[in-house]
Amino acid sequence: MTGAQARAAWLAWLAAERRASPNTVEAYGADAAEFLGFLTRHLGQEPDLGALGAMVPADLRAFLADRAAAGDSPATRARRLAALRGFLRYLTRHHGMAALPLGALRGPRPKPPIPRALTAADARRVATEAGDVHALGRREKPALQAAREVALFSLLYGAGLRIAEALALDLADAPLPGGTAALRVRGKGGKERLVPVLPAVRDAVAAYLTQRGPGSPAEPLFLGARGGRLDAAVAQRSLREFRRLAGLPEHATPHALRHSFATHLLGGGADLRAIQELLGHASLSTTQRYTAVDAAGLLATWRRAHPRARE
Template sequence: MTSHELVAAWRAYLTDNKRRSPHTVRAYVAAAQRLVAANGLDDWAAVARTEAHHLRTFLAARRADGIGNASAARELSALKAFIAFARRESGDPDPAPPRLRGPRLKKGLPRPVTPDEAVNLTDLVDSLAGEEWIGARDRAVLLLLYGSGLRIAEALSLTGRDAMLGEVLQVTGKGGKQRMVPVLPITRAAVAEYVRLCPWPLSTKEPLFRGAKGGPLSPGMVQRTVAQARRALGLPDTATPHALRHSFATHLLSAGADLRSLQELLGHASLGSTQIYTRVDAASLLENYRKAHPRG
């Protein structure tokens, strides 16, 4: 097998099996191309033998080329996913990627997860999962948090009745209060993919999202999965599952949504709970201003 065939197979897997966005496919394929070219890798076994010290050397060379911490963290996450795929392809019974922490990113004010970071998180939890259906499940859950603003408990309370999502979803929040939330096409596709792969029967009254042994998926498992992914990406500890809901609100507010509409979408009992996002958005604007202004 040639290096070109390796990269082509990786691209096909990301596109056809994982159904990644074109942006993610380009980034992950480019990272794989750089790794195989730099190390002369020409079969899955060779890629599978890539260890942490190899990645450290490779990333040091990339840093010498001028990439920053954030780019290096993204590159590392892409390469970890590629190596895990290679290890599965070569028959490794433990296809986990090398253990290597990404570069530390400068910590500033507490902030929501950016759109790129949210996409990277959802993609990486899928790639790091030991089984394909579990990866699809984790990605679907996180997209519901980020794309629809659900709390973890709300996403995990969905049942098989909710498996065929439409453009809106009725959820039951705190105090039994029901509300309607939008569902993005990417989220509908992710849930449909999970339903297709899930090995457990999804009856209308049983939980939609299942654990590895078929029981209800626990919030703690979602939190641990996100913690693993954020460490691989070099994101701060504030990049939690709840931060995805936080980001949903902040991004809508930045795009012009009014507070009353946002209150309804989030299921807040009082407008005061929603107003915190105006302060966070103002903090983000001030931080960007200071970075951009010549006198900042």
């Protein structure tokens, strides 16, 4: 079996047996083709099943180094390695190829993207004006929908919640004026945390509940058009419409409000450990990403303001 035949058999198996999506099959097929082309150049001839089974980890490292020289990002190289592991594992299990000692081979670790926060002014606009249709010349929204958007986005920015956490709240959890000092949030993995809620956020939630009307404590706090729990896609679409009409940047999303909460706290001098607790991060290293955002903001301010920054 030639390398090309092995690749074709693997892709057919992915599509038929594993029901991989067409995009996945196409991407993995391209990765395998790149690798087989590299081996052909590396060995001086097209590899067959025996040549593939005789590989050593250094061959894969050489391929990844070749792709890095060609401009592949760490994330792309990590994806290619994952695809090749699957390809070689398939050949071992289904075509009797010798198992390769790849357990100790580690791919490049892609750097996590730096969170993209909004400016304080833009975040405040989203939190307070998302339901203000008159200011943007839009067709008027129902009062309930407008109040719901202000309450939801105020909660995301004012308390740093993930949108899924906010939409999972029930009426019994609603932070209201005069209520308990902190909101109990259930985050990833069922981990609970307490988050203080600003008076302005409590007022926005109270204004929304005036429009929403009463209900049982177990009912969703944020209702959709059909009376069920509000879908995250609806909130995302609403903010997308608002940002376009208001001239806000494309990264103005519900999750960017959470990033903005953390970034603005850090810029105001908050302790990194405290921000970790407020966000519900299991690891401090996840929270430390916001130090890069703050440093980038300071550098941008310096470039704008310092007399010699443009020399």
